[in-house]
Amino acid sequence: MLDLPKTIDETRVRAYRLRRTRELLAHFKMDAAVLFDPLNLRYATGCRNMQVWTSHHLARYVFVPAAGPVVLFDYGGALHLSDDLETIDEARPAKSWDYFGSGNRAEEHASKWAEEIVDLLHKTCGRGATLGIDRADLLPMLALQKRGIKMMDAKAPMEIARSxxxxxxxxxxxxxxxxxxxxxxxxxxxxxxxxxxxxxxxxxxxxxxxxxxxxxxxxxxxxxxxxxxxxxxxxxxxxxxxxxxxxxxxxxxxxxxxxxxxxxxxxxxxxxxxxxxxxxxxxxxxxxxxxxxxxxxxxxxxxxxxxxxxxxxxxxxxxxxxxxxxxxxxxxxxxxxxxxxxxxxxxxxxxxxxxxxxxxxxxxxxxxxxxxxxxxxxxxxxxxxxxxxxxxxxxxx
Missing domain, CATH: 3.90.230.10 (Creatinase/methionine aminopeptidase superfamily)
Structure with missing residues (x-):
């Protein structure tokens, strides 16, 4: 017989998951990660929004440092979804570069996305920090490379954390x-x-x-x-x-x-x-x-x-x-x-x-x-x- 709790303390579940996320990022030598995968985002924060749609439109992501404030970037008009979540310190509107929404301005929008992420990374973790990313989309990756950001695959720490x-x-x-x-x-x-x-x-x-x-x-x-x-x-x-x-x-x-x-x-x-x-x-x-x-x-x-x-x-x-x-x-x-x-x-x-x-x-x-x-x-x-x-x-x- 399993000795399972009869009632679920959601706050404790979220704390466990965020702690696992931070611990594994640190173990894999990442100072912070940007998580796009709706499953990873939900695991680290407990916040969900259009899980299927955001799995193929990268219009929602979260910045999770190994130590420091967690910043959720949510789809426009949805910032209220994280109001009551203690795992999220700040919510901002997400920036998107997908062609259907950006057209011939896609590279410009990806550049602005990278500027905000780099600024957040440097202020939270210092210059020279390593950034993990769990989903690689071409335009933002090129924009980060152009700015000299060292990147690693965040899938490994997230999979191990969740396991x-x-x-x-x-x-x-x-x-x-x-x-x-x-x-x-x-x-x-x-x-x-x-x-x-x-x-x-x-x-x-x-x-x-x-x-x-x-x-x-x-x-x-x-x-x-x-x-x-x-x-x-x-x-x-x-x-x-x-x-x-x-x-x-x-x-x-x-x-x-x-x-x-x-x-x-x-x-x-x-x-x-x-x-x-x-x-x-x-x-x-x-x-x-x-x-x-x-x-x-x-x-x-x-x-x-x-x-x-x-x-x-x-x-x-x-x-x-x-x-x-x-x-x-x-x-x-x-x-x-x-x-x-x-x-x-x-x-x-x-x-x-x-x-x-x-x-x-x-x-x-x-x-x-x-x-x-x-x-x-x-x-x-x-x-x-x-x-x-x-x-x-x-x-x-």
């Missing part, structure tokens, strides 16, 4: 996962032959939004032949009796948590076929085997060596990774399949306080269907603890 959760953060994640589990249950009540994939996805979104959730990150609810290989997007396909329905929730739930769970089941009153049972059993076996391995101190390499050995016929259609972190989104670390280690795998160690999703996808080459399962867990000193009670199809095993 270790406080117990209050774990409680927030667990509460949001429950909303996702309930959204899945609501969708299943309507999962009958004759409905479309789009309809079922809309029901999960409806429940999530009604209960404080925010958006959907992907469109991955498919049926029948659309389930193999994986990553075919949800469509208006009519679902037939006896088909396997597979869905990756990928919802942004309450408090901005990425509530990532995957389940699969057969539609209608038909019993699963022998092949469907076999696929489901292998996916479940892989999931349980890999989940049981997780413990603090295990290296990513050790996990790869001890992970479930996938049958040859499944290997070409394997999923992108076996493990990924969760929080505001898919986060550090990512553990790839042994077949991909030489190309992609980096070194690292699992730590207590990491929240992870364990992934499994079983889709035979040339097969009619595939099965994907995914379970979020917390790594404790005693091993993994599930963060979701969403049921599996035990009678298929």
């Amino acid at each position: 270790i959760k406080s117990m209050e953060e774990v409680a927030i994640i667990k509460n949001s996962m429950q909303v996702c589990t309930d959204a899945i249950g609501f969708m299943r009540q309507h999962a009958v032959p004759g409905v479309t994939e789009n309809y079922l996805m809309s029901l999960m979104n409806q429940y999530n939004l009604e209960h404080g959730g925010e958006v959907q990150e992907t469109r991955l609810l498919t049926s029948g032949h659309q389930t193999n290989p994986w990553f075919t997007e949800t469509s208006n396909k009519v679902i037939k009796a006896g088909e396997m329905l597979v869905f990756d929730s990928d919802l942004i739930g309450p408090d901005g948590v990425f509530v990532d769970q995957t389940r699969a089941f057969v539609i209608g009153d038909k019993a699963p076929t022998t092949e469907q049972r076999r696929l489901y059993a292998h996916a479940h076996e892989q999931l349980q085997h890999n989940m049981a391995l997780l413990r603090p101190g295990m290296t990513f390499e050790e996990f790869g060596e001890q992970s479930w050995k996938m049958h040859d016929i499944y290997v070409p259609n394997r999923y992108a990774e076996m493990i990924h972190g969760i929080g505001f989104g898919v986060e550090y670390p990512v553990i790839y399949y042994p077949e991909d280690h030489e190309t992609w795998q980096y070194s690292g160690t699992f730590q207590e306080g990491m929240c992870l999703c364990v992934e499994s996808y079983i889709g035979p080459v040339g097969g009619d269907e595939g099965v994907k399962l995914e379970q979020p867990v917390l790594i404790t000193k005693d091993g993994p603890v599930p963060l979701s009670n969403c049921p599996f199809e035990e009678d298929y095993l």
Whole structure:
């Protein structure tokens, strides 16, 4: 049993996250960072504004020094959003250089942006300070280079900072996962032959939004032949009796948590076929085997060596990774399949306080269907603890 707080102290959560941000910036030798990524901005300050829109329009950013005042630059007319946040010392209107808003004045506007940031950096951290940036856009980067600013990639400190959760953060994640589990249950009540994939996805979104959730990150609810290989997007396909329905929730739930769970089941009153049972059993076996391995101190390499050995016929259609972190989104670390280690795998160690999703996808080459399962867990000193009670199809095993 997890000893989680029964009530959430939001002020303490924000303080923990800002402290982690400052500590990791200092650890990576950065005097300050400008954070554009809406997830990093929200993590460091607790302030959100048009999360999806600002992910592709860099019209909102925050200056976070390792020591000193935090300055939020918000979209015009939205400065009031940070009025009650103790993590933000000052709010200013953001400057934008995007061509749609600046046209042939884009370079001029990027130059003015850089002037303000450099002035703030020098006044807060001194001349010669190193600035971290988590998103690199060409015009402002050139403007900073022109002014002789030393820059570093701030993604590393932000990913490491976000990877270790406080117990209050774990409680927030667990509460949001429950909303996702309930959204899945609501969708299943309507999962009958004759409905479309789009309809079922809309029901999960409806429940999530009604209960404080925010958006959907992907469109991955498919049926029948659309389930193999994986990553075919949800469509208006009519679902037939006896088909396997597979869905990756990928919802942004309450408090901005990425509530990532995957389940699969057969539609209608038909019993699963022998092949469907076999696929489901292998996916479940892989999931349980890999989940049981997780413990603090295990290296990513050790996990790869001890992970479930996938049958040859499944290997070409394997999923992108076996493990990924969760929080505001898919986060550090990512553990790839042994077949991909030489190309992609980096070194690292699992730590207590990491929240992870364990992934499994079983889709035979040339097969009619595939099965994907995914379970979020917390790594404790005693091993993994599930963060979701969403049921599996035990009678298929």
